Amino acid sequence: xxxxxxxxxxxxxxxxxxxxxxxxxxxxxxxxxxxxxxxxxxxxxxxxxxxxxxxxxxxxxxxxxxxxxxxxxxxxxxxxxxxxxxxxxxxxxxxxxxxxxxxxxxxxxxxxxxxxxxxxxxxxxxxxxxxxxxxxxxxxxxxxxxxxxx
Amino acid sequence: xxxxxxxxxxxxxxxxxxxxxxxxxxxxxxxxxxxxxxxxxxxxxxxxxxxxxxxxxxxxxxxxxxxxxxxxxxxxxxxxxxxxxxxxxxxxxxxxxxxxxxxxxxxxxxxxxxxxxxxxxxxxxxxxxxxxxxxxxxxxxxxxxxxxxx
DNA sequence: CCCTTTTTGTTGTAAATGCAACATAAAAAT
DNA sequence: ATTTTTATGTTGCATTTACAACAAAAAGGG
Numbered sequence: 001x002x003x004x005x006x007x008x009x010x011x012x013x014x015x016x017x018x019x020x021x022x023x024x025x026x027x028x029x030x031x032x033x034x035x036x037x038x039x040x041x042x043x044x045x046x047x048x049x050x051x052x053x054x055x056x057x058x059x060x061x062x063x064x065x066x067x068x069x070x071x072x073x074x075x076x077x078x079x080x081x082x083x084x085x086x087x088x089x090x091x092x093x094x095x096x097x098x099x100x101x102x103x104x105x106x107x108x109x110x111x112x113x114x115x116x117x118x119x120x121x122x123x124x125x126x127x128x129x130x131x132x133x134x135x136x137x138x139x140x141x142x143x144x145x146x147x148x149x150x
Numbered sequence: 151x152x153x154x155x156x157x158x159x160x161x162x163x164x165x166x167x168x169x170x171x172x173x174x175x176x177x178x179x180x181x182x183x184x185x186x187x188x189x190x191x192x193x194x195x196x197x198x199x200x201x202x203x204x205x206x207x208x209x210x211x212x213x214x215x216x217x218x219x220x221x222x223x224x225x226x227x228x229x230x231x232x233x234x235x236x237x238x239x240x241x242x243x244x245x246x247x248x249x250x251x252x253x254x255x256x257x258x259x260x261x262x263x264x265x266x267x268x269x270x271x272x273x274x275x276x277x278x279x280x281x282x283x284x285x286x287x288x289x290x291x292x293x294x295x296x297x298x299x300x
Numbered sequence: 301c302c303c304t305t306t307t308t309g310t311t312g313t314a315a316a317t318g319c320a321a322c323a324t325a326a327a328a329a330t
Numbered sequence: 331a332t333t334t335t336t337a338t339g340t341t342g343c344a345t346t347t348a349c350a351a352c353a354a355a356a357a358g359g360g
Contacts, residue, residue: 002271005165005259007278009184012162014205014289015155017348021292030316030348034159048338055164057318062340064316084325084338107300109155114284116277121152124277127270128157134264139164142171150257167318180318180346198308207348212310214346234308234355 004131015108022104026097027071031056031064033101039074040090040098046079047086055139073097154281165258172254176247177221181206181214183251189224190240190248196229197236205289223247 020030028036034054039045045053051061065088068074073094079085090098113121142148170180178186184204189195195203201211215238218224223244229235240248263271288298 001260001263001266001268002275003259004262004271004275004278005255007275007282008158009162009166010203010205011278011282011285012159014285016159017205017207018289018292018298021349022298024349046338053160055160055167057167058339059319059341060317066340067316082326082338086339103300105155107298108285108288109153110151111288112154112281112285113151115280116151118151120277121154124274124281125152125154125157127266127274127277128154128161130265131262131274132157132161135161135164135258135262138258138261139168142168148168148172148257150253170318174319196308208309209311209349210347216310232308232356236309 008131011112015112018108019104023101026100028097028101029064029067031060032068032073033097035061035064036068036073036090036094036097037101037105039088040095043089044087047076047088050088052136052140055136057143068094158281161262165262168258169254173251176250178247179214179217181210182218182223183247185211185214185218186223186240186244186247187251187255189238190245193239194237197226197238200238202286202290205286207293218244 019033020028023033034056035050038050038053042049047061047065048058050065051058054061065074065076069076072091075089075091076086077089079087113124116124138148169183170178173183184206185200188200188203192199197211197215198208200215201208204211215224215226219226222241225239225241226236227239229237263274266274292298
């Protein structure tokens with residue numbers, strides 16, 4: 001079977017490092033933009049839901065989110081219906097950054113898709129969604145401390 | 151234009167964290183497997199060439215490679231034709247890990263491509279190669295300290 | 301040939317990262 | 331109803347990560 005993981009890793013690293021660099025003016029540290037955009041888009045999302053969306057480590061996310069809260073970009077409120085969950089909301093200050101972040105992300109996305117017809121871009125998106133779906137279970141499984149057998 | 155960067159990021163993070171977890175038995179720290187496989191496959195590759203292949207930060211790579219050398223997995227030799235370059239070679243000890251790393255990477259790749267026909271997999275690989283090509287210049291540009299205008 | 305710029309690699313420093321171990325709430329089992 | 335297990339989130343600690351600033355070699359310009 002042909003190899004697809006290497007380019008995926010290289011593309012992700014390249015664009016993440018560009019994004020982090022370009023967001024330093026916004027007082028956003030490494031990784032923070034990832035969380036913030038999603039919280040603006042999905043107000044009230046729980047920490048765990050966000051973690052599963054982004055596929056990041058629990059403890060890393062906890063600290064990044066606490067920092068976003070300290071900086072006044074988001075609030076974290078205990079879910080009264082389930083005291084285990086923290087629901088995340090962006091502040092006005094957080095929402096202000098959203099446009100800037102999206103503009104950068106969209107530009108990178110456009111650059112990535114240079115010379116792609118919209119059909120090709122759509123096809124790529126569909127294939128990637130299938131890949132993401134295929135690996136999700138393994139990620140959860142390993143993150144729970146289990147060992148894959150192969 | 152449809153969004154492709156988010157799934158790429160999520161897939162990369164998920165599989166990278168799985169790999170790092172599964173390589174702890176091999177005494178390989180976070181990220182090290184990336185460098186080692188490439189050095190085994192391309193003996194004599196320079197540090198900069200490797201950095202451009204993987205799209206990692208220079209200083210991070212320097213430290214990861216020094217550690218691989220200290221652990222006895224690779225050697226770094228000054229290129230006599232160009233004293234600025236360090237050429238990288240794997241030791242026997244390093245080569246021994248290669249099979250194990252590849253077995254894991256191949257398994258993850260297979261998992262990622264579950265329910266893909268070989269035509270679909272091939273298509274995905276082609277599209278990803280184009281994306282990687284599209285973003286490479288921006289990555290180099292920004293890493294050199296330049297600012298993208300958009 | 302000399303001077304300037306670029307390239308390659310390292311190190312200081314501050315911060316993010318992630319595994320373990322923990323605490324607490326909720327869910328499941330008996 | 332009580333006990334056990336699972337889910338959610340935090341913290342300690344050791345490590346990786348990456349921007350700056352640097353050093354030295356090579357390349358380019360005059």
